[in-house]
Structures are given as structure tokens and as C-alpha cells.
Amino acid sequence: MQIFGPGHPARAQHLNNLATSLMLRCNQSYNSDDIGEAIALLRNALQLCIQGTMKWSDTMFGLTEALKMRYMQMNMICDLQEAMALYSDWFTLRYESD
Secondary structure: OOOOOOOOHHHHHHHHHHHHHHHHHHHHHOOHHHHHHHHHHHHHHHHHOOOOOHHHHHHHHHHHHHHHHHHHHHOOHHHHHHHHHHHHHHHHHHHOOO
């Protein structure tokens, strides 16, 4: 099995696309397995992106949205806390780096 590290934006984009599809499907069916899988895919995609790039920023924001979605479905406070921490980091990197 080949290990992919940072700098594989095409693989990260495919994982991001799959996660987005699962999130959309989750909105329609409310299947908690879909949102859990989407979060796992987004975490993997985040590891493949180069930190500080726009793709990394977009993936990080997608992960916060997925965590908030799971919180809304399952009411797990840890998801909301993680989403708030990631969103704070995302906001800092996105707007204070300009």
C-alpha cells in the first residue's frame, strides 16, 4: 500500500468530493453512518493538503461543517467543540494571514 503525504492535491480533492456527496446524501436520509464516513474522509483529505493553501482551508471548513452536521443529528457536544476550535483556526488562517 502506497502512503500519500502532504502535497497530493488530486487525491485530497477526490476524498473531498466523496465526503461532500456523503454529506448531501446525509441531508436527505439522516444516516449517521454517512456523516461519520464523510468526517473520516475529510480528515484524510486534510492530511494530504499542504497546510496554508486554499485547498487546505476549504477542506478544513468542510470538516467543520460535517462536524456541525453530526452534532445536529447526534447531539454530541464533542463534535460541536471540535468544530468551533477548527472554525476558529480556519478563520485565523484565512483572514489574519492577509
